[in-house]
Amino acid sequence: MTFGSKSRGGWFGLAIALSAATAFSGAASAEDVPESLFTSVGHVKVETAVDGLNYPWSLVFLPDGEMLVSEKHPGRLRRISKSGKISPPIKGLPENIYAKGNGGLQGLALDPDFKTNHRVYFAFAEHDEDSPENAALSVARGTLGEDRLTDVEILFRQGPRFEDDREFGGRLAFLPDGTLLVMTGDRYQHELVQDTSNTLGKVIRINRDGSVPDDNPFVGKDGYDPRIYSLGHRNIGGGIVNPDTGKLWVEEFGPIGGDEINVVEPGKNYGWPLANWGVHYTLQDIPDPPTRPDLTAPIYFWNPSVSPSGMIFYTGDEFPGWKNSLVVGGLASQSATHLTLQGERVISDERMDFGVRIRDVAQGPDGAIYLLTDEAAPNGRILRLTLEKPTAETQAASTLETTKQ
Numbered sequence: 466m467t468f469g470s471k472s473r474g475g476w477f478g479l480a481i482a483l484s485a486a487t488a489f490s491g492a493a494s495a496e497d498v499p500e501s502l503f504t505s506v507g508h509v510k511v512e513t514a515v516d517g518l519n520y521p522w523s524l525v526f527l528p529d530g531e532m533l534v535s536e537k538h539p540g541r542l543r544r545i546s547k548s549g550k551i552s553p554p555i556k557g558l559p560e561n562i563y564a565k566g567n568g569g570l571q572g573l574a575l576d577p578d579f580k581t582n583h584r585v586y587f588a589f590a591e592h593d594e595d596s597p598e599n600a601a602l603s604v605a606r607g608t609l610g611e612d613r614l615t616d617v618e619i620l621f622r623q624g625p626r627f628e629d630d631r632e633f634g635g636r637l638a639f640l641p642d643g644t645l646l647v648m649t650g651d652r653y654q655h656e657l658v659q660d661t662s663n664t665l666g667k668v669i670r671i672n673r674d675g676s677v678p679d680d681n682p683f684v685g686k687d688g689y690d691p692r693i694y695s696l697g698h699r700n701i702g703g704g705i706v707n708p709d710t711g712k713l714w715v716e717e718f719g720p721i722g723g724d725e726i727n728v729v730e731p732g733k734n735y736g737w738p739l740a741n742w743g744v745h746y747t748l749q750d751i752p753d754p755p756t757r758p759d760l761t762a763p764i765y766f767w768n769p770s771v772s773p774s775g776m777i778f779y780t781g782d783e784f785p786g787w788k789n790s791l792v793v794g795g796l797a798s799q800s801a802t803h804l805t806l807q808g809e810r811v812i813s814d815e816r817m818d819f820g821v822r823i824r825d826v827a828q829g830p831d832g833a834i835y836l837l838t839d840e841a842a843p844n845g846r847i848l849r850l851t852l853e854k855p856t857a858e859t860q861a862a863s864t865l866e867t868t869k870q
């Protein structure tokens with residue numbers, strides 16, 4: 466990934482400098498995130514809701530307001546009380562979690578009927594019993610009790626496996642029809658992604674028990690794994706179903722200058738590695754998407770790259786100006802980006818720099834936005850973003866901003 470240290474909106478960079486002068490208080494060290502960020506909707510207050518986690522990867526809110534968080538390494542699941550207390554590791558996870566590099570415990574999703582069946586779905590890198598370096602993405606579900614998962618069963622195993630710790634993908638989402646989508650990475654096997662008999666660089670759609678839905682796009686077609694929903698993805702870092710359209714939106718880690726947002730439709734081919742914006746890490750050129758109209762181009766891409774992570778469609782009331790827009794985490798860019806949408810087009814891109822890698826984004830029941838920082842214990846944190854009530858000082862800063870544009 467390239468390190469895009471400057472946001473593209475010049476006014477936004479100025480706003481950061483202004484808020485740094487007015488809002489950073491106390492003995493802030495270089496590692497500290499800002500306490501406040503100036504954005505298009507006002508000052509965003511940044512608080513640490515939870516700390517002490519080890520590489521937190523995915524966050525879901527339980528119906529009672531508690532959080533469930535996966536820790537990538539060494540592959541642990543934690544429940545976090547409303548007061549921020551982290552539970553001991555939840556027991557009952559599979560034994561053979563491959564917790565190296567990009568691997569470990571990854572995406573979480575609650576069953577659409579969680580309130581009655583208490584089922585949790587989780588993605589993880591799994592190694593062979595007899596070959597601890599040979600790993601692939603797997604998905605399982607279990608029933609969540611107070612301190613353990615029971616009835617754990619494997620629903621999906623990506624194939625083939627490789628002795629490589631890169632690009633597992635690992636996000637999960639449910640479609641409105643209750644089927645489960647598994648977003649996989651290409652395991653850095655670029656040349657194998659267009660092979661429709663494997664599950665590298667694919668979105669997978671399965672029933673909640675792991676069986677194949679009859680209406681999957683490639684059911685009965687020779688040479689296709691029938692679990693494939695879409696293909697030609699590189700490494701999906703985030704994915705969520707648009708609450709308005711019911712379609713999956715994903716972000717992919719691209720090559721240099723080619724991170725993408727794709728709107729996923731069944732049976733479509735998103736082009737990797739035949740076409741993509743940007744260039745390979747070897748600097749070798751890649752055909753641009755318009756040269757391949759037979760493939761589906763992204764609706765948006767970043768240059769410089771941000772290395773996108775988890776994402777949400779914001780639907781809460783805390784940030785009225787961000788309703789129905791995307792908020793996307795960034796790893797190498799150490800940021801989160803707010804994207805204003807018009808249908809399936811991105812019409813503005815506003816980056817918030819946190820100075821720490823952001824792995825996942827979630828919306829709380831309170832409408833606040835929660836971010837997971839990609840850091841080792843004791844620094845792995847959950848940040849909580851809310852909108853600051855305007856004060857005389859912030860009003861003056863906003864007026865100054867407006868007059869300078």
Ligand SMILES: [Ca+2]
Nearest residue numbers: 725735736737
């Ligand atoms: Ca693509």
